[in-house]
Amino acid sequence: MRILTKIAAVAALAVPALIAVPGTAQAAATPSGCSSVTQIGSTAYLNVGGETMASVKQYKGCGKNYSYVYVWQGYRSAHSSWDVCAAIVTGGSHVQDPRCGHNDVEIWSFGADTLSECTQALGWNGTGPIPYSGEVAVKTDVRC
Incomplete structure (x- = not known):
């Protein structure tokens, strides 16, 4: 009986841990045409219909910003x-260098020449070139 109580207690503790820990997203090595990038800022999460669709990150490298x-x-x-x-966003709303895909697992924006500006990475569930009404979009934090 004591062993069953311990097993039940361990199981009860493990279930919330399994539910609370989201999967991690691993970025592709680099965007096309750039051999080295570094993530800047935080990761944002695109939630569509009550579930996490995607992770959105901003990178810099090769003289450009990438989403x-x-x-x-x-x-x-x-x-x-x-x-x-x-896409990359400057000035809070100016969308630059968008790249869209259908059924893509991962997508890199084309690379914006915006290292001297304050930028955010933008991701959305749409077909572009900008997020339209009804599409869900999320931005990372501003990086200057």
Whole structure:
């Protein structure tokens, strides 16, 4: 009886831990045409229909800023089709260098020549070139 109580206690503690820990998103090595990038700022999460669709990150390298969007495995497993876009934003609303794809697991923006400006990475569930009404979009924190 004592062993069953211990097993039940361990199981009760383990379940919340499994539920609370989201999967991690691993970025592709680098965007096309750039051999080395570094993440700047925080990671944002694109939540669509009550579930996490993707992670959005901003990178710098090769004299440019890049937005990177990774569509989570859980979302891909539950959906047969999706659209996703990545872009850099300056001035809070000026979308630059958007790149969109259909059923892409990950997407890098083209690379904006904006290292001297304050920027954010933008990701959204749409077809571009900007987020339209009804599409869900998220930005990372501002990096100057």
